[in-house]
Amino acid sequence: MKLKRHLYCGMFSCFLLLACTSPSEPDPLPEIEEKAELDESIAAKIPHVYITTDGAAAITSKDDYVNAELSINGNSVQADLEKKKTRIKGRGNSTWFFPKKPYRLKLDESASIFGLPAAKDWVLLANYQDYTLMCNAIAMKIGQQLNMPFTNSIVPVDVTLNGQYLGNYMLTQQVEVKSSRINIGDDGVLLEIDTYFDEEFKFKSAALQLPMMIKAPDIKSDAQFNSIKKEFEDFEKLLVDSKFPNNGYGNLFDKQQLVNFLILNTLVGNMEINHPKSTYMHKKANGKYTMGPIWDFDSAFGYEDDLKSYFNYSDLPLLRESDSRIGSKFFKIFLKDPEVIQLYKTTWTSYKNNKFDDLLSFIEEYAASIRESKKQDYAVWKYGDNDLPTAKKNMKIYIRTRAHFIDNYIETLR
Template identity: 35%
Template sequence: MAFFSCKKETIINQSLIAETASTYNFIKFWFDTAQNPLYLNSTISMTIDGNSITGRVPYYTNITSLIPSFEMNGVSVTVNDSAQTSGVNAQNFKKVVYYNVVGEDGTKSTYTINLTNFTGLPVINIKTADGIAISSKDDYVTGTISIDGAGIYDDLSETLMKIKGRGNSTWGQPKNPYKMKFDSKTAILGEAKAKTWVLLANYFDNTMLRNGTAWFMGQLSNLDWTPSSHFAEVFLNNVFIGCYQITDQVEEGSNRVNVGDDGYLVEVDQLSRLDADDIYFQTSRILCSIKAPDVTEGDEQYTYIKDYVTAAENALYADNFTDPEEGYAKYLDVTSFVDWYLINEIARNTDAAFVSSCYMNLIPGGKLKMGPIWDFDIAFGNVNYNTNYSPEGWYINGGLWLERLWKDPAFIAKLKTRLAYFKSEENTILGYINNTATSLNYSVIENNNKYQTLYTYTWPNYAILGSYDNEVLYLKTWLHSRLAWMETALDTL
């Protein structure tokens, strides 16, 4: 299984660090290929920084039973009070291991040994029946999945599932997104059990952070539910296919869009994007695909949601639409519309002007809510379309329904209040970006080795920014400029 080339091996830190300052300490710590011939092709030298020892090994190294070698200036070394001999005693390095260097007087210096396997992210292995290719967005292929949680999440033993392609402009790119479905509800990477999961490729987003950044903002917002996600390395039929973002499917469910047995989840979409079996209705201005519940065109449930959305639209475009009792506020949950709009406008999300992936939900007896948010890979300034690369200028407010809401001074007042809130959370959002980018440090190298998207143009990106650090810095500075422009622009209204 020669996935890990010699070229990639040069990434591993081979430096040795001088003796640390503690009275009793490690001088060197390494994994010798002579003691681990089955798992290592070359000796891995670990870096000692204070009382932290770190290093990286290639994938397919069995780090649950590695034998370390070390030099120290104490009288003994222990792990959990068990004596350790250099080059003899194996340990499970899937999680942090604490080694103690013991001195003549019985005092100890404790070290944390943190060994990164491959990229440090969980690894997902997908195998299709007979190795068949996943070539369709319509037809599932049967197979199995297993997950190595990398010591961060629970492992998943080989489990039956089925998988197909997904996406619109993303499908057919060199790195494809997928939708996966289990026979019964299954937990993935620490999330609540569900049958359906999505593997986002983020091929158009060289940071791989734009969806996650928007969802982090969603989790700071008043929206009822926002998808959660985790990054993982994915192998398909024993071939590495890159870093993927594993996330919830937007669907009705107690752990997802919780509208109960009689509630509705609809998507504002385009006729050209509907599947043959999609059930939809049209008002005079928008088309809505009914995602939940299962309905038949013309039945009671179908008629209810169609009539409600139509009544909401009529109220929104009526002469008295600003009336708090008889206008659009009678039908729309304004709080959700405000936050949904702001997150998409902050991101200048290309599809969010009531074009596609714009979800609404309704529980009978309540009001129509916007959400959840979805699909931000061509947002936050990385798309060369309608000047959306610029942090200045309004965009989402031109969409149907949204342009009408903008004509209500009460709605604008709510936007100002909520934008001030998101602006106050800017450093928290930037912290999410920084921390997640750091966690992807090695993954970015492997993903780029596979697809060569850094330093080359990828449609529909705005510019070639080069290194991953440049891509992340651009995202952060763009977001900072966008929030500042919106704050100033709203103050003039």
């Protein structure tokens, strides 16, 4: 099925008008037309996940699991999943306090779901704020296209809990270090840079005061914690060194994946990396610090919290000179490196010339596939609007406009 190909294949492409004016005179935004209609030829049935907790117990905590049983009706889109014993609890930060709750599943035994590598831990993203029900899926698609390491796969599903239909969700992998997931080995390190700063093992980095949290490995001693902290701060010293970028910092840091990370977040307008929030970095033993895996894009795509709407600020730079937030200061450092700038230009040019049309097709197909689920979801939650054709149209216009913005932006990089 064509939709399945788009959901799981790692591809990357881009439509863009070529900039031909000087950096001080950027090309005006193009007039873009899109049709507010969905492809009726694409099947509108998606898999349905059924969860029944023991004794119909309510799920009220992000800390305490509830025993349950899981089964999935693939609706001919994917294979069915017979009854599996699992546990379920809440998840998320601010999203846990929305009416529609996100959940984490922990199967008693590892299982492959929808052909994805077998695991015990899975996530059901609620996307309550995201009334388009598409943002995270589109961002992950771009990550796959860019071959960003350990990018999640997204499968749209309907969810019924204890006999009550909860609406449209995205089933995806848990962010965790496993051989079948974030494969960095037992001696690898997974860090999260996030202003929530709410993990047990955390530190503010010495030079930049980055809110660093150690997600893996499990810390067993002060010596292990201090070793991880020192290793990162030794790398960080190179970023603020007077000899930067001519001090070999690239021996410790993956510049290509940094460029991919910046292109992705610029294209989808994910300004949250400036705080920063939900920003991951991993490193294999004796390897380089590498951005990713990517995560959490329901506040991207020009989302304005006061308006509760998407697709605003389509010409807003990702990293503004006047932005003094910690994340912004961190990422702007790398744009002082001519090699990073050149990588940015060549990577973007390859993207726009080869794969952006595939992204636009994915948006069309994903929207069409959830059209019935979206209606049912809206009937339950009455949030946002029920106009998926217009949301799809506006999403494509936003993405095209951001692509044009990047085309002008790279001409300003020196």
